[in-house]
Amino acid sequence: MMERLDSQKTPKRSPLDLIMNQIRRKKSFSERLQKPSVSRFFRPFESEDRKESGVSEEGEDKEDVSPGTGESEPLETEPGSVVGWGRVRQFVQRLGRQPDSQSLSLSHCDLTATDVVELATLLPFLSGLDEMDLSWNDLIGGSLKALTFHLQHVCRLRALRLSGCRLSTQDLAALGETLEELPLLEVLDLSWNAGLGGHLQFLAAQLRSGCRLKELHLVDCGLTAADVGAMGAVLSRLLSLELLDLSTNQLLGGALGNLVPQLRDTPGLRVLRLRGCGLELQGLEMLGGVLEFLPTLQELDLSCNRGVSGGLALLGAQLGGLAQLRCLDVHECCLTEDDVQALVQARPSLCDITMLDLSSNKKLGGVSHQLFAGIPLGNVKRLNLSSCCLTEEAYLALASVARRQALSHLRQLDLSYNGGVGGAGWLPLFQSLGSLVALTELDVSLRPSDAAPASAWLSALLNATPRPPALQVAALRHWSLTPHDKNMMDIFCKNARMSFFFDYDP
Secondary structure: OOHOOOOOOOOOOHHHHHHHHHHOOOHHHHHOOOHHHHHHHOOOOHHHHHHOOOEEEEEEEOOOOOOOOOOEEEOOOOOOOHHHHHHHHHHHHHHHOOOOOOOOOOOOOOOOOHHHHHHHHHHHOOOOOOHHHHHHHOOOOOOOOHHOOOOHEEEEOOOOEOOOOOOOHHHHHHHHOOOOOOOOOEEEOOOOHHHHOOOOHHHHHHOOOOOOOOEOOOOOOOOOHHHHHHHHHHHHHOOOOOOOEEEEEEEEEEHHHHHHHHHHOOOOOOOOEOOOOOOHHHHHHHHHHHHHHHOOEEEEOOOOHHHHHOOOHHHHHHHHHHOOOEEEEEOOOOOOHHHHHHHHHHHHHOOOEEEEEOOOOHHOOOOHHHHHHOOOOOOOOOEEEEOOOOOOHHHHHHHHHHHOOOOOOOOOEEEOOOOHHHHHHHHHHHOOHOOOOOOOOOEEEOOOHHOOEOOHHHHHHHHHHOOOOOOOOEEEOOEOOHHHHHHHHHHHHHOOOOEEOOOOOO
């Protein structure tokens, strides 16, 4: 749009320069009744309309007269004005979203640096904004300062999400400099910005005492040992912190040992996610030493850390003391029989657990029957045992637990990729399926390479499924069906109000 300016009348300047000048200029009451020229850079057709109406664009402070009226148009830059909200609505709808004065959700909108500059000029009209989500717009990296400069207009903001935006060190520094403008901020999500690694001090240094931050998401940010030090130094100031997610930062490794002891300064922590962080036995032992200082912990995610194999006992009795624990995720941790025994010993903390993920631990197959016998599963709603090399003894133990009504709250059961026992090994489980009255989703799919006939247990499954009224989805991929099996499935699926997923369409 800059080409519309007459270069002989006024020098060319970037839209951002004009915006900054507009903000700095102090106008009198009468001058504020005029329409600011900055709006012409963000209203594509307005300048053309002015030319047709004979209105001059020369100078920024000339009186702006609405076409055909001869009167000044109401101030557009006044927060809450109808015209100002109209600009917000036009901007958001152009991106295919619905405008909301409290929640601005622009994730996956292909935003550019130019859009960020325009959005910055609209913040004065969003003074009541509670949440802003600009995630997964990877073209805005490097331009965040244009937005953070105006964050004082949305001082009530409680959630700011910037995951997957290719943020740079400069973006992080700009955000840190303006955090004090957001005194009510509770959720900050910077996940999936690998360029932040090694520079977290720019943010951490600005997190002052009294900060209300409750959730800090830093998934896959390329964090390093230096970042661990910066985070550890600031945890004592985050007294309101309830969720800390450092998942998928593989470079942390042994450095986590320097962070874990500082977690005792966050007594209100409810969710701790350390998935795929290179956690090793030393860090696991240190974690065991601070669990007693986290009485409100409800979710613990240690998954995808193969270095903790055989070391769950290092969490000690403290794991059993987590009275509020509801979710435990230790999938893909190369768990051993010793780890199973450690979980059994943690029985007190597992009485009220609702989600247990033990999947992708192939050594569990021969000892999982001990797990079913030793861990209370009465409140479990999601149980994942996929890819655990379950044996026939394990299926018998699971079936026994089901028949005792010890899984009465189970809604999702994933036993996929456990085909080592053949069709006959599954039969006891399907015969007891009717006892799982709350079950809504069941997955017993096989790997493509393990395809096997379903005839041995199909009748038992079809006879059992009408009894659990909640069951909606059953995934049974890569089981082969005979013509007779297909005919039974065709008849059943015409009457059942549920979805079966085979490798054929009934």
